[in-house]
Amino acid sequence: MRDTPSAGSMTRADILAGEIADSIIDGTLPPGSRLDEHMLAERYGTSRTPVREAIRQLKTTGLIDVRPRRGAVVAEVTSRDLETLFVAMAEIEATCARLCALGMNPVERRRLQALHQSTRDLVEAGDQTAYAAANISLHLQIYAGAHNPVLSDFAAGLRRRLAPFRNAQFRAPGRLPLSFAEHDVIVEAILAGNAAAAHAAMLHHVSLVEDAFEQVARSSSAA
Amino acid sequence: MRDTPSAGSMTRADILAGEIADSIIDGTLPPGSRLDEHMLAERYGTSRTPVREAIRQLKTTGLIDVRPRRGAVVAEVTSRDLETLFVAMAEIEATCARLCALGMNPVERRRLQALHQSTRDLVEAGDQTAYAAANISLHLQIYAGAHNPVLSDFAAGLRRRLAPFRNAQFRAPGRLPLSFAEHDVIVEAILAGNAAAAHAAMLHHVSLVEDAFEQVARSSSAA
DNA sequence: GACCGCAATCTTGCATGCAATTTTCTCCAA
DNA sequence: TTGGAGAAAATTGCATGCAAGATTGCGGTC
Known part of the structure; x- marks a missing residue:
């Protein structure tokens, strides 16, 4: 829609x-x-x-x-293309997180924290579907918090392109709590206004998403 | 062409x-x-x-x-749009510089240094036109060195969109030697494999380009 | 039996024409 | 003189038709 x-x-x-x-x-x-x-x-x-x-x-x-x-x-997406896309995505999201740390206003910070905290229950319930939806919201909020439509449009486009591959990641065993923990570091850094930490944490997070996807992909192709 | x-x-x-x-x-x-x-x-x-x-x-x-x-x-480009574009450009170029520091191969590093050194003569000669051309080449090499077509295509698109505004910057008094000095820091960091320094230096550089443009824009609109 | 060349078919690229909507001009009234 | 309503003009959106190039299948030859 x-x-x-x-x-x-x-x-x-x-x-x-x-x-x-x-x-x-x-x-x-x-x-x-x-x-x-x-x-x-x-x-x-x-x-x-x-x-x-x-x-x-x-x-x-x-x-x-x-x-x-x-x-x-x-377009056929080769594994090489996929890595390129994931790296680009990671870098852009990290950039957005950096800009969030530098420029989010109090309202945005509060909303970000509220959304993040609300996902804790989903993790405990193990609700992969709801968590995936909340995850998207969180990342979209971070795009918006960068206050840069050029970057956020690009990020959203990349996310759309990678959507089929990202959705699979939460099926990786134990991924939900890990994802929440990573988000925690990111949100913490943004709220603290620590640009470098927010950048690094997001880069780490998206890289792990790629790892999780590859793990799922390997196990499903081996099955 | x-x-x-x-x-x-x-x-x-x-x-x-x-x-x-x-x-x-x-x-x-x-x-x-x-x-x-x-x-x-x-x-x-x-x-x-x-x-x-x-x-x-x-x-x-x-x-x-x-x-x-x-x-x-x-498209009418408002000054607000322009700032958004410059920020996005700065962030993307900084990201490319970071990736260059991490992943450029020896041949690329040598070529980058050679190109940079060759612009020293242009600075001393005060040849704004030739320097502008060499400047583009340098930045394009940095895009390529990121080894990520997704990012470099985006960077090239942004550069095209900003081209009319960037070309004016070298008319700012004393801009050429400053530009060279900034490039020097960037190239140095990339060659040393210092990702954080390369990122910061490029961010600084492109921000200064924006400043220089605004300076030229103000003085020409005031004239 | 395999390979090369040719023709038939299919698909895309481009031009033109018509329909629908927006814009503008005109005319009338307040 | 100004404002608005209506019609004419202009411009975009869409459909159809034709031409050019590509793919595929067939026949001939080595």
Whole structure:
């Protein structure tokens, strides 16, 4: 539900771009799928023109690969790409955390702490689904706290791209309490206004997320 | 010359996107200009379709603002936006410098030092134009040295967007030797593998670039 | 039996035309 | 003179048709 349907002033191409992106992210369109213009046009009940414009739009997000005259395919994410994305994500999030430590206002700090504390119960209950949702909220608050739309948009885009891989991480055994503990260090550093510590803690945290994902990926591919 | 014209496999829309972006960056299309599809189509000798696709593509870069059914205009960059962009640029470049310190291979380190040293002569000669070009090369090398296409693409995009404002900075009195001295600290830290120092030095450097720009902007608007 | 060349088919790229909405101009009234 | 309502003009959004290039399958030859 990214696009409020009530936003009447949206072109079909915009809507299509969102729909296609969602389909890619939720796995309906797996990596390697050919994005046939006729097929997409028929599926969404429009002509090829808006589909083409949506594809152009998606091209710049990295979700799809477009080779002129040869069509578009859902981007195959190699493990090398994945590492690049995770490193970029870690660095950007660390930067956001740094800026939060330097510039969050009292209201934002209080909200951040409140949200973080509220996840403690979810950890104890072992509710992976609810924790994953709260986790996203926490990170989004940190993006917002950076007070820099350019950085936070970029971070949000990366997060969307990595979403299919991140959601798996909480299945790693014992990941929930660890995640909470890492968040604790981050939030503590931000609230204390310690920029360097916030940066380091977030970098560490996201790196561990990558490790957790790889652990899950290995065990599930071995199973 | 971003787009090699010899790359035969490029669609008209891609070429147009590049042309329009260049026109915006070099000032041919000043902020606030309406991007009339008929006009652009006629100017570039094509139909409206590729123009529309180019506009879609540019929409995601932040260079233009598109309001559905109301056309596209070259984005007005407010001073607030500008500060946001400069901060984002500083953070990303600092991150790249950090990664360079951690991961540049010997060849890259030697090349970086060689390029930096070669700019010393330009400073002494007071050649602002040549120095500006060398300055870009230096920063691009640092992007590349981060070994992360996601980050370096983002950095390059930001640099393009800020290009019109950055070029002015070297007109600030005494900026050239200062710039060189700042580069010296950055390069030194990278070569020494000191990640924290490289990060801090680059952050400092880009912040000073912003200061220098504002100084030039104020004096020229006051003149 | 394998490889190379050619043709048929399919897919994308571009142009044009029509529909829908926004903008602007004009005219009328207060 | 100014404000607003309505219509005309202009501009964008979308659909369709045609052309160019790519892929695939087939036949011939070595």
